[in-house]
Amino acid sequence: MSENISYLSGRKGLHENLFERISWMAETEDTANTEKIQELARDYLIGESTIHSTISFYDLLRPENKDKKAYVCNGSACMCSGTQPRVRSELKKNFRDEEIGEMTCLGRCHENGAFQYNGQNYSGIAIDNITQIIESKKTIQEKYASLASGTAILMQTPLTAEEFALQLRNLFTLNPEHVLDEIKKSDLRGRGGAGFPMGLKLESVRKAEGERKFIVCNADEGDPGAYSDRYLMEQQPLRVLLGMIIAAYISSADTGIIYIRAEYPESMETIEKSIRELEENSLLGNDILGSGFSFTLKLIKAKGAYVCGEETALLSSIEGQRPEVRVRPPFPARKGLFNMPTLVNSVETLANLPFIVEHGGSKFNSIGSSQSKGxxxxxxxxxxxxxxxxxxxxxxxxxxxxxxxxxxxxxxxxxxxxxxxxxxxxxxxxxxxxxxxxxxxxxxxxxxxxxxxxxxxEDFPMMGYIKHLFRFTVHESCGKCFPCRLGSVRGLELLQRATDGDYRIDRELFTDLLDTMQQGSLCMLGGGLPLPVKNALQYFDSELRDYFD
CATH class of the missing domain: 3.10.20.600 (Ubiquitin-like (UB roll))
Structure with missing residues (x-):
């Protein structure tokens, strides 16, 4: 990460976002067009290598994927279900091999058989109707259960614009310090993975010094098997956006960015529509409801990179830099987007804030277990x-x-x-x-x-699943640190040799490799992979022992 590039990217503001300019150029022009790259580099006062490195990182911007017409989901749930060979086979009846690509998890894990065509996701029995889908470009509405067991905090009746306005009016009668105290009292912890107390994050951003501050909603939910963020963005969009405004009100931020992964086109469409609705009702912009508080929201559409779910890589992505994980400290709360104080939280975390503001931190705290509330x-x-x-x-x-x-x-x-x-x-x-x-x-x-x-x-080979995890990490690694970049490749090579022939892996050597990745990786991609692999070796030794010495 270059601090200078962060400043240079930010000087034009989000209305001329460098990442979006690079994306548009890669999608509409020949990516080898030196003249266009030089023009963009001059415009932002950055090196041409920065633009090249950004384009080459994202799945959907790479030249080899430019002419793809359909994508097959290769996520863990679809793989285990065994539906994808048939999906690919049916697509081949309508497209050439080189026109079919892969995407990592389309969030259709509830019925599998997932694929994307013409910027829309399909799953279940949709592949049986692929010819009609291509001819009519029709979409098929999916169905899955969505139910709250016990207290409903996130699965309440979706907010309307009128209810949104009422909640905002109530918020603006409260002192921001009081709202922060209620969130701290709630003991809300981040729902994106780490479980860090949100109140502490908010307080850090509030106290940080900077010309301006940002709220970033991390909607790059890329964990295969997870589609809860999809549910919230598509079924509870105003609850998510209200959570962003509450966080901004507390921390004195004037701009919010919701960064949605490329594999969720329906989420993008719903959030875009909701932002327009709020703008039309004067619930975003300058001096909202005469409160003196101003806040704008921007949607940024990602281009296919799992590592952008890591908060610092996400910030580099928005800035138009290669989305590599940053060394911390400094943390984003002090030096984040464009080197300004930034709060980064997941969709689900932010969606909890309206309940806390409406019912109080003590109410939220009364729900849950001793160390996990809500x-x-x-x-x-x-x-x-x-x-x-x-x-x-x-x-x-x-x-x-x-x-x-x-x-x-x-x-x-x-x-x-x-x-x-x-x-x-x-x-x-x-x-x-x-x-x-x-x-x-x-x-x-x-x-x-x-x-x-x-x-x-039962019939899915555990060795095959471990190889899948290593293959995923090899593909998604940002390459910033050696343990992840090299360890994932070496691990996959060992597993491949063991399954291809009579080679037996030295268990001590393999354990050392896992420990090096776990302890030396900069983020949880390389650092987290060893956990399920070690679990597999521990619990399924009888199935795996023939591959190890």
Missing amino acids: TKLISLDSFFNRPGVYEVEMGTPLATVVEQLGGGFKENVKALHIGGPLGGLVPVSDISSLQISFESFAEKGILLGHGSIVSIP
């Missing part, structure tokens, strides 16, 4: 009898989620991968020992993360 959204994949997104109170037994809400499994499942590719791998026999809470998962040495659950069926 509720959590859980995503269940297609192996459940009732797949969907469920809101449960923190402290709810995992067995309750699996057996009562999800209705159990449709077929035999041997393990659950919880919390995304960097989360823990739990044998089905152990689910009775876990609760949906940060502390319960931490006691087992695993992460709750986004609350996604990917089911691994």
Whole structure:
């Protein structure tokens, strides 16, 4: 990360965002057009290498993907379901091989068979109608369960613009310091994975000095198996945007950015429409409702990179830099977007704020377990009898989620991968020992993360699943640190040799590789991968031992 490039990118403001300019150029021009790249470099006073490195990083900006017409989901849930070979086969009847690409998780884990065509996502039986879809360009509405068990904080009736305005009027009667105290009293912890207390983050941004401050909603939910952020953005968009305004009011920020992953076109469409609705009702902009508080919102559409879910890589992406993970400190709360104080929080975290402002921090704090307050959204994949997104109170037994809400499994499942590719791998026999809470998962040495659950069926080879995790990390690594960049490649090579022939992996060597990645990686991509791999080696030794010496 270059501080100078951050300043230079910010001098034109978000209305001439460098990332969007680079994206537009890569999508509409020949990416080897030296003249266009030189023109853009001169305009922003940056080196041509910065633009080249940015274009080459994102899946959807690379020249080899420019002429792709359809993309097959290669996420963990779709892979385990076994639906994707047929999806690819059916697409080949309509497109040439070189016109078909891959995307990592389209958030259709509830029914699988996911693919994207013409900027729209499809899943389930849609592939059976691919010819009609191509001819008519029609979309097919998906269906999945969405239910709150216990207190509904995030799954209340969606806000209308009128209700949004009433909540804003109430907010503006309160002192920002008082609102911050209520959030601290609530003990709300980040729902994106780390579980950091949000009140402390907000307080840091509020106290930080800077010409201006930013609120960034991290909607780059890329964990295969997780589609709870999709639910919120598409079914509760005004609740998410109100949460951003509340955070801005507390921290004196004047601008908000919601950065949505490329694989969620429907979320982009809904959020874009909601922002327009707020602007038309004078609920965004200067002096909102005569309060003296001004705030604008901007949607930025990502271009395909899992690592942008890491907050510092996300900020570099918005700035138009190659989205590599930054060394911390300094943390974004002090030096974030364009080197200004920035709050970065997930969709689900921000969506909790309207409830806290309306009902008070003590009410929120009264829900949940001793160290995990409020509720959590859980995503269940297609192996459940009732797949969907469920809101449960923190402290709810995992067995309750699996057996009562999800209705159990449709077929035999041997393990659950919880919390995304960097989360823990739990044998089905152990689910009775876990609760949906940060502390319960931490006691087992695993992460709750986004609350996604990917089911691994009995007949799916655990060695194949481990290789999938390494392959994912190889593809998604930003390359900034050696342990992740090199370790993921070496690990995949070892596993491939073991499955291709009679080579047996030295277990001590493999464990050293995992430990190096875990301890030496800059972020949780390289640092988190070893966790599910070690879980697999621990719990499924009888299945894996033939590959190891």
